[in-house]
Amino acid sequence: MNPVAGIGLRSPHLAAIGRERPATGFLExxxxxxxxxxxxxxxxxxxxxxxxxxxxxxxxxxGSADGLDTAHLARVAALVKRLEPAWVSDHLSWxxxxxxxxxxxxxxxxxxxxxxxxxxxxxxxxxxxxxxxxIENPSCYLGFADSTLCEPAFLSELVRRSGCGLLLDPNxxxxxxxxxxxxxxxxxxxxxxxAITEYHLAGHxxxxxxxxxxxxxxxxxxxxxxxxxxxxxxxKRFGARPTLIEWDTDIPPLGVLLDEAVRAASMIxxxxxxxxxxxxxxx
Amino acid sequence: MPLAxxxxxxxxAAHIMxxxxxxxxxxxxxxTIAAAARLSVHRHHVFESLGTALAATFPTVQAxxxxxxxxxxxxxFVGHALPAQPVLTEYGADFPAFITAYExxxxxxxxxxxxxxxxxLNLAFHARSGHRLQAADLSAVPAExxxxxxxxxxxxxxxxxSRYPLDRIWETSQPGAASExxxxxxxGSNLLVLRRPDDAALSFERAAGAAFQADPAFELSTSFxxxxxxxxxxxxx
Numbered sequence: 001m002n003p004v005a006g007i008g009l010r011s012p013h014l015a016a017i018g019r020e021r022p023a024t025g026f027l028e029x030x031x032x033x034x035x036x037x038x039x040x041x042x043x044x045x046x047x048x049x050x051x052x053x054x055x056x057x058x059x060x061x062x063g064s065a066d067g068l069d070t071a072h073l074a075r076v077a078a079l080v081k082r083l084e085p086a087w088v089s090d091h092l093s094w095x096x097x098x099x100x101x102x103x104x105x106x107x108x109x110x111x112x113x114x115x116x117x118x119x120x121x122x123x124x125x126x127x128x129x130x131x132x133x134x135i136e137n138p139s140c141y142l143g144f145a146d147s148t149l150c151e152p153a154f155l156s157e158l159v160r161r162s163g164c165g166l167l168l169d170p171n172x173x174x175x176x177x178x179x180x181x182x183x184x185x186x187x188x189x190x191x192x193x194x195a196i197t198e199y200h201l202a203g204h205x206x207x208x209x210x211x212x213x214x215x216x217x218x219x220x221x222x223x224x225x226x227x228x229x230x231x232x233x234x235x236k237r238f239g240a241r242p243t244l245i246e247w248d249t250d251i252p253p254l255g256v257l258l259d260e261a262v263r264a265a266s267m268i269x270x271x272x273x274x275x276x277x278x279x280x281x282x283x
Numbered sequence: 284m285p286l287a288x289x290x291x292x293x294x295x296a297a298h299i300m301x302x303x304x305x306x307x308x309x310x311x312x313x314x315t316i317a318a319a320a321r322l323s324v325h326r327h328h329v330f331e332s333l334g335t336a337l338a339a340t341f342p343t344v345q346a347x348x349x350x351x352x353x354x355x356x357x358x359x360f361v362g363h364a365l366p367a368q369p370v371l372t373e374y375g376a377d378f379p380a381f382i383t384a385y386e387x388x389x390x391x392x393x394x395x396x397x398x399x400x401x402x403x404l405n406l407a408f409h410a411r412s413g414h415r416l417q418a419a420d421l422s423a424v425p426a427e428x429x430x431x432x433x434x435x436x437x438x439x440x441x442x443x444x445s446r447y448p449l450d451r452i453w454e455t456s457q458p459g460a461a462s463e464x465x466x467x468x469x470x471g472s473n474l475l476v477l478r479r480p481d482d483a484a485l486s487f488e489r490a491a492g493a494a495f496q497a498d499p500a501f502e503l504s505t506s507f508x509x510x511x512x513x514x515x516x517x518x519x520x
Contacts, residue, residue: 097293210316
């Protein structure tokens with residue numbers, strides 16, 4: 001088994017990656033950054049010969065009660081057709097209301113009504129693309145009093161009803177669990193492991209809210225020790241998956257991202273090999 | 284009675300834009316971190332991230348006014364008009380007009396024109412490459428048809444006219460450029476911003492200005508040949 005770890009492709013690194021073609025498992029781009037012509041899009045088309053790609057959308061707003069933006073959906077579908085990525089994903093969140101785009105992954109109440117909205121929008125997306133889309137667990141800063149499901153139960157039911165995949169982000173679990181006073185290991189219980197298609201890893205920041213620490217998913221630092229520990233637990237429970245290092249603010253030199261990806265790959269290998277030995281001993 | 288999802292999202296949207304909504308705050312579970320403080324994480328992110336997007340699209344404006352002034356300007360614009368869709372390089376078409384009416388920028392009368400130049404550069408950067416008109420294409424057109432031939436500018440080619448020396452302002456605002464005083468009364472500018480057909484470089488062509496200023500020395504054939512060589516025109520349809 002050769003676990004694959006890749007990095008999020010960010011514009012400051014584009015020239016270096018084009019020149020040096022560093023060894024990394026795959027590259028992920030944000031769909032919304034490549035929907036207009038640009039030298040960056042042409043560079044990505046050239047890189048396809050050497051790397052598998054993942055397209056990660058941030059603006060489809062799958063949780064919008066207003067439904068999907070038809071024009072935006074068509075543009076994302078055209079990009080997917082053009083680049084033929086190995087994976088396509090977006091988030092369990094919403095970002096559009098009344099025709100205005102908020103550029104944030106806003107939280108949903110976990111209710112039957114919201115579940116039906118997401119299942120409907122996601123079905124439309126998967127039909128338009130003609131393929132499965134994976135949904136990422138969000139970083140939460142608040143919960144709604146009227147939620148009737150916990151987040152993992154909501155995701156499990158979404159998988160069951162829509163046939164979507166799961167993009168599991170242990171950093172987001174750590175952020176959400178801290179902010180909403182949950183246990184990150186309990187959060188993993190009952191998730192449909194076989195539906196998981198990809199892992200994301202990133203750093204978070206600690207801010208102050210009402211005099212208390214609140215974790216902010218800013219993708220602006222190395223993966224924290226707590227997230228690495230949860231990642232090891234995730235891999236132990238669910239197995240190896242393509243794993244991505246994301247970095248979006250205060251972007252460091254390319255080598256830092258590549259080193260983090262190597263660390264993720266070696267952790268997967270260690271956990272999977274150790275797990276295999278446990279299994280052999282048990283047998 | 285819980286809010287229906289559409290109403291919850293409308294209330295959330297209104298709250299982010301500053302209209303504090305008691306019904307939304309009541310729907311959010313608070314504890315030692317109050318619901319309003321939790322909601323403010325999202326309000327902060329919306330304004331900061333869209334301000335960062337505007338700074339990326341209008342780098343010359345930010346270089347001229349500094350990051351603190353720009354943040355205030357961007358916050359005011361975001362509060363005035365959110366994006367209509369998620370492609371952020373397409374956000375900000377109205378930013379130059381907003382600057383014209385922005386009270387705190389009243390002493391910087393050239394700033395809106397600088398924003399128009401940044402927007403033109405943004406459009407050029409994202410223009411389709413496509414085929415450009417070449418001299419050989421014209422030789423294939425019968426001579427009697429030439430006078431009535433209509434030639435369009437290439438995709439992304441934009442003319443920016445200003446009563447201020449925009450080209451000098453732009454050059455001295457580039458990262459690493461030597462600090463220099465530009466005389467705002469040194470004359471206006473007519474700039475052609477376009478995407479080179481063969482690479483990512485953007486080109487200013489000052490000669491285009493001559494065509495607008497009815498310069499007695501204006502030479503049509505020389506200017507046309509120069510623009511043709513730059514790939515300023517779209518291929519004949």
